[in-house]
Amino acid sequence: MTAPAPAPAIAPIVRARGLSKHFGRRQILHGLDFDIPPGRVYGLVGHNGAGKTTTLNAILGLIACEGSIEVLGLAPFAHRARLMRDVAFISDVASLPRFFYVRDLFAMLTDIHPRFSRDRATKFLDGTEVRLHHKVGNLSKGMLAQLHLAIVMAIEARLLVLDEPTLGLDITFRKRFYRRLVEDYMNPDRTLLITTHQVDEIEFLLTDIMFMRDGRLILDLPMADLGARYAQLVVDPAQATAAAALGPVFAETRFGQSVMVFDGADRASLEPLGKVTTPTLSDLFVALMERPLLAEGGAA
Amino acid sequence: MRAFLALLRREYLEHRGAFFYAPLVLLGLLVAFIVLVLASHHVDFALDFAAREPAKLYDLAYFGVGTLWWLYLAMMLFFYFADAYHADTRNNAMLFWKSMPVGDYAIMLSKFLAGLTVFPGLLFAVLLVSGLLLIATVLVLPLVVAGLAMASPPALAAAWATDSVIFLVYLVLVLLWYAPFLAWVGALSTVVGRWSIPLALLLPVGASLFEGVINFQTAPGGSYILTYLRERVSFERQTGVLYGAILSPQPIDIGALTGRLVAAIDWPQVAYGLLFAVVVLYLAARYRRRVIKG
Numbered sequence: 001m002t003a004p005a006p007a008p009a010i011a012p013i014v015r016a017r018g019l020s021k022h023f024g025r026r027q028i029l030h031g032l033d034f035d036i037p038p039g040r041v042y043g044l045v046g047h048n049g050a051g052k053t054t055t056l057n058a059i060l061g062l063i064a065c066e067g068s069i070e071v072l073g074l075a076p077f078a079h080r081a082r083l084m085r086d087v088a089f090i091s092d093v094a095s096l097p098r099f100f101y102v103r104d105l106f107a108m109l110t111d112i113h114p115r116f117s118r119d120r121a122t123k124f125l126d127g128t129e130v131r132l133h134h135k136v137g138n139l140s141k142g143m144l145a146q147l148h149l150a151i152v153m154a155i156e157a158r159l160l161v162l163d164e165p166t167l168g169l170d171i172t173f174r175k176r177f178y179r180r181l182v183e184d185y186m187n188p189d190r191t192l193l194i195t196t197h198q199v200d201e202i203e204f205l206l207t208d209i210m211f212m213r214d215g216r217l218i219l220d221l222p223m224a225d226l227g228a229r230y231a232q233l234v235v236d237p238a239q240a241t242a243a244a245a246l247g248p249v250f251a252e253t254r255f256g257q258s259v260m261v262f263d264g265a266d267r268a269s270l271e272p273l274g275k276v277t278t279p280t281l282s283d284l285f286v287a288l289m290e291r292p293l294l295a296e297g298g299a300a
Numbered sequence: 301m302r303a304f305l306a307l308l309r310r311e312y313l314e315h316r317g318a319f320f321y322a323p324l325v326l327l328g329l330l331v332a333f334i335v336l337v338l339a340s341h342h343v344d345f346a347l348d349f350a351a352r353e354p355a356k357l358y359d360l361a362y363f364g365v366g367t368l369w370w371l372y373l374a375m376m377l378f379f380y381f382a383d384a385y386h387a388d389t390r391n392n393a394m395l396f397w398k399s400m401p402v403g404d405y406a407i408m409l410s411k412f413l414a415g416l417t418v419f420p421g422l423l424f425a426v427l428l429v430s431g432l433l434l435i436a437t438v439l440v441l442p443l444v445v446a447g448l449a450m451a452s453p454p455a456l457a458a459a460w461a462t463d464s465v466i467f468l469v470y471l472v473l474v475l476l477w478y479a480p481f482l483a484w485v486g487a488l489s490t491v492v493g494r495w496s497i498p499l500a501l502l503l504p505v506g507a508s509l510f511e512g513v514i515n516f517q518t519a520p521g522g523s524y525i526l527t528y529l530r531e532r533v534s535f536e537r538q539t540g541v542l543y544g545a546i547l548s549p550q551p552i553d554i555g556a557l558t559g560r561l562v563a564a565i566d567w568p569q570v571a572y573g574l575l576f577a578v579v580v581l582y583l584a585a586r587y588r589r590r591v592i593k594g
Contacts, residue, residue, distance in 0.1 A: 084401040111306030
């Protein structure tokens with residue numbers, strides 16, 4: 001009797017190895033290695049200039065890079081047009097062609113994009129202020145975001161990439177944007193990669209998080225593992241020295257309380273020293289962005 | 301193919317102002333002008349049209365109006381090519397188009413073909429309407445101008461059809477002849493935006509000057525480049541053939557005139573020009589492939 005064959009590994013949607021990018025003499029990406037499996041919601045977070053948009057541009061085939069990157073099995077820069085049948089993205093909601101009426105835009109997309117459904121897009125516009133007879137150039141930024149979201153949601157894409165999709169929008173629009181994304185778009189066959197500065201607003205929808213700093217991936221972790229790996233300790237003043245001895249990755253004083261973040265520390269050993277919680281994404285982001293880069297060059 | 305036709309439609313939607321609405325407005329002005337002239341009886345011809353056949357009078361009027369439309373088309377096409385190729389950058393729409401499953405070369409080609417087919421086609425349609433308008437005018441004119449013979453509607457309709465075919469042949473030839481120049485303007489526009497307007501002329505002139513210095517007193521006409529370009533931009537022979545036939549008192553022989561127009565073209569140069577157009581558009585598409593700003 002032969003042993004059962006191992007279950008075939010699921011091919012990642014995105015696979016990057018040694019992904020690097022230079023602009024002139026300046027190195028923007030420093031050999032990134034990562035996989036994005038299907039059906040996940042990835043958040044890519046970093047400061048301005050950390051390399052997030054360059055990474056997304058590499059994934060979308062908008063720029064050529066060194067190293068290797070494959071999206072849905074294709075080299076993105078060489079096969080961008082083909083790739084865009086299965087990949088949708090919003091990099092700037094103000095990029096919709098402004099000379100079109102919404103109905104003309106939908107008609108054109110029906111002819112250009114084999115996976116676009118005009119009916120679905122029209123349905124997604126129900127409940128918004130955008131109408132088919134509106135001219136794109138006359139829409140407000142919030143309406144543009146609604147229209148652009150309706151368009152990408154009406155595309156049967158396997159990967160949706162959103163680069164700061166809600167930049168400049170007020171809180172109402174931002175919340176509506178993400179709610180619709182989760183309720184109307186996401187399913188187990190789709191993968192979403194999103195960058196934003198408002199990390200707290202997307203925390204609820206993420207399955208995985210990646211932090212970038214200075215062109216390096218310093219964290220690539222499922223959200224489910226976050227609590228097991230990172231702990232935040234509000235330190236009992238009497239235990240400050242003992243807590244510091246455990247090697248926090250970050251320490252600061254908040255409202256008179258000493259707060260430390262630990263990477264891989266045993267929670268049982270922390271609990272006698274104060275109140276232990278799982279850091280929020282924004283707390284973890286601050287912690288990992290502000291700590292010195294001792295071991296550069298790889299994902300945590 | 302469906303996607304490519306949609307790209308052509310996109311060009312129409314973005315530029316219908318210059319190639320559809322503005323010509324319609326001008327056509328309206330032409331109608332108003334004709335009505336004003338006829339109603340006021342302020343008609344005074346410099347030429348003795350009374351001595352001519354009404355159909356010949358119609359030919360002259362139709363070709364006069366047609367010349368104005370072709371001048372309008374030439375001007376608009378130049379600005380279209382200088383503008384459309386960097387419109388996605390200027391309008392901040394580059395990333396939207398990059399998110400579509402169409403390649404940069406298809407987009408460049410759609411702009412080129414829209415400029416050579418859709419927009420001239422629209423202007424040709426406006427020209428046909430102008431011709432019908434002139435038929436009505438020529439029919440009414442004897443009522444206003446003493447001594448003019450009444451025209452026969454079938455003869456005028458035949459003249460309209462003949463002249464329109466000649467116009468179409470001339471239009472196709474002139475577009476084929478100048479296609480490389482338009483592609484050059486478009487390719488430059490992809491890289492330098494509206495600076496393509498002066499640079500489309502300054503670059504070849506500058507190259508001619510440098511070449512003239514290098515080949516001082518040896519090159520014919522001062523510069524090989526300049527001599528070639530002078531020959532290449534000229535369309536005088538074909539235009540001469542056309543206007544010779546119009547101004548002749550003889551009726552236009554459509555077959556003979558078409559044959560002479562086609563024979564007057566340097567076809568190898570047309571082929572080289574189209575090859576040049578394909579090459580510069582390909583290079584411009586390679587450049588655009590790396591452009592993500594906008």
